[in-house]
Amino acid sequence: MAVKTIRLADYFRIHLRKVIYLSAVFIFTEIVILAILIINNLLPSVNPMLLVGLLIGLQVCTLFILLRFALTPLNILTRAITHISNQANDTEPPDINQHTVVKTGLRDMVQTVYNAAEKARSHEVDLTPRSDIADHLPCGIIAMDANGAIIYHNAAAPVISDSKNDKHINLEFPRYDSIKEWLAANTKHKMSDHKMWERVQTAPPGTPDRKICDVIGFFRNGATNGLETIIVTIDRTETYSDDDEALDFISIAAHELRGPITIIRGYLSVLIDELQPVLQDDQFDLMSRLDVSASRLSSYVNNILNVAKYDRHHLKLHLSSERLSDIYESIAPDLKLRAQTQGKLLSVNIPTDLPMIAADRDSLAEVITNLIDNALKYSHEGGHVQVAAAIDGSFIKCSVKDQGIGIPASVMSNLFGKFYRSHRSRANVSGTGLGLYISKAIIESHGGKIGVQSREGEGAIFTFSVPIYSTVADKLAASHNINEGIIESSSGWIKNHSKIGSG
Ligand code: ADP
Numbered sequence: 315m316a317v318k319t320i321r322l323a324d325y326f327r328i329h330l331r332k333v334i335y336l337s338a339v340f341i342f343t344e345i346v347i348l349a350i351l352i353i354n355n356l357l358p359s360v361n362p363m364l365l366v367g368l369l370i371g372l373q374v375c376t377l378f379i380l381l382r383f384a385l386t387p388l389n390i391l392t393r394a395i396t397h398i399s400n401q402a403n404d405t406e407p408p409d410i411n412q413h414t415v416v417k418t419g420l421r422d423m424v425q426t427v428y429n430a431a432e433k434a435r436s437h438e439v440d441l442t443p444r445s446d447i448a449d450h451l452p453c454g455i456i457a458m459d460a461n462g463a464i465i466y467h468n469a470a471a472p473v474i475s476d477s478k479n480d481k482h483i484n485l486e487f488p489r490y491d492s493i494k495e496w497l498a499a500n501t502k503h504k505m506s507d508h509k510m511w512e513r514v515q516t517a518p519p520g521t522p523d524r525k526i527c528d529v530i531g532f533f534r535n536g537a538t539n540g541l542e543t544i545i546v547t548i549d550r551t552e553t554y555s556d557d558d559e560a561l562d563f564i565s566i567a568a569h570e571l572r573g574p575i576t577i578i579r580g581y582l583s584v585l586i587d588e589l590q591p592v593l594q595d596d597q598f599d600l601m602s603r604l605d606v607s608a609s610r611l612s613s614y615v616n617n618i619l620n621v622a623k624y625d626r627h628h629l630k631l632h633l634s635s636e637r638l639s640d641i642y643e644s645i646a647p648d649l650k651l652r653a654q655t656q657g658k659l660l661s662v663n664i665p666t667d668l669p670m671i672a673a674d675r676d677s678l679a680e681v682i683t684n685l686i687d688n689a690l691k692y693s694h695e696g697g698h699v700q701v702a703a704a705i706d707g708s709f710i711k712c713s714v715k716d717q718g719i720g721i722p723a724s725v726m727s728n729l730f731g732k733f734y735r736s737h738r739s740r741a742n743v744s745g746t747g748l749g750l751y752i753s754k755a756i757i758e759s760h761g762g763k764i765g766v767q768s769r770e771g772e773g774a775i776f777t778f779s780v781p782i783y784s785t786v787a788d789k790l791a792a793s794h795n796i797n798e799g800i801i802e803s804s805s806g807w808i809k810n811h812s813k814i815g816s817g
């Protein structure tokens with residue numbers, strides 16, 4: 315038997331035409347029969363009831379034949395699709411060589427349906443990890459269901475069991491930036507998401523077998539295979555321990571240096587005040603430079619000590635009602651001197667009548683110092699650095715704008731990372747690569763955000779925001795003015811260290 319092939323795209327049109335022809339043939343035949351009966355004057359001799367019955371019977375039969383013909387392709391396709399859908403059913407799937415399938419010209423169409431199903435099946439990934447392979451991987455894999463329960467983990471995964479044999483991830487996430495909080499936010503708002511945490515430790519420093527991992531979470535809301543969240547952990551203990559040891563050593567040294575530096579700065583300022591009338595201009599200039607260097611040294615020491623605290627999740631701040639302009643005034647002489655000795659112009663517009671902010675005075679002064687110091691350092695000779703502040707909703711937003719070397723887009727994402735210094739900075743300008751890292755930590759510990767806008771060669775604008783005191787006063791009162799209260803109320807503000815804020 316010759317196999318009929320109809321182009322899939324033409325099938326419906328051809329089938330419809332066939333149905334219309336068939337209907338026309340039936341109607342014509344009926345009319346011919348009626349005409350013969352009338353011409354031969356046979357109708358009056360037939361009982362009228364019998365005639366009506368015959369006509370209805372004829373109509374039903376033709377309709378039935380017509381419908382059967384019209385719906386056969388639909389029937390075949392429905393059986394084919396039911397078969398590939400994996401739904402329980404007791405219909406036989408159509409065989410592409412079956413007489414009806416070939417006769418109706420549906421062979422290609424059914425074949426296409428079967429092929430598509432086959433293709434989809436071959437792309438389905440079996441997400442149940444083969445334990446023999448997964449257990450040999452150096453990274454941890456943890457799979458969790460929609461309730462956050464661990465349903466699989468491989469050998470390298472940091473998972474522990476409690477007394478009830480329930481499994482838990484053994485990682486110390488930053489208090490308000492854990493997997494639990496990420497998942498809680500995801501299940502409410504997102505269909506899918508992923509997130510990365512850096513330097514998450516299994517135990518505090520000094521604990522035997524302590525590991526430090528980078529962690530990546532993948533989330534798919536309502537995933538059909540039941541594995542809603544997959545967590546991958548990469549053990550980077552060796553790399554990070556080196557950093558940690560270096561930081562431990564540096565912070566001990568920094569701690570020891572703090573006392574003598576404070577004394578040097580004190581004597582210097584007394585000397586400058588006392589000697590100013592008798593010093594010649596160039597001598598006074600030298601004294602000022604000494605003072606600037608001493609104050610910068612003191613900023614570095616503060617940054618290092620704060621980083622050590624922050625990395626151990628101890629950046630607990632006492633926030634009180636402060637005036638931003640007053641905080642700036644406390645560091646203004648120092649910064650003005652830095653600008654002056656570097657031949658740069660610093661103009662500051664922080665209105666004194668802005669609402670009071672919730673701030674830790676010294677920490678915020680450190681952030682402003684870091685940002686202005688960077689703006690001065692990375693500006694050209696004679697450059698202008700502008701500082702401004704204004705209300706932004708329930709926050710005060712402060713910006714530090716320079717016209718300096720700017721920041722290439724490619725390094726933007728690293729800027730707030732620990733020890734990050736761009737190539738050019740390393741070669742030309744002194745620094746530690748800790749200023750922005752700790753500034754971000756401090757601002758986020760205030761429940762605020764820090765960010766930057768810049769283009770290479772076109773200067774940079776760093777902005778940070780801190781909450782207006784009255785908007786967080788209740789929460790602060792409830793937590794004895796410790797920052798944890800306001801960070802808790804705004805989980806999500808504290809972000810992944812590696813990402814940049816969106817000021
Ligand atoms: P550093 O001690 O190197 O200044 P920071 O953490 O303060 O460390 O800054 C990190 C890097 O960000 C700097 O090395 C520099 O490359 C870049 N950077 C910071 N501020 C500016 C700025 N205002 N203009 C251009 N680059 C900047």
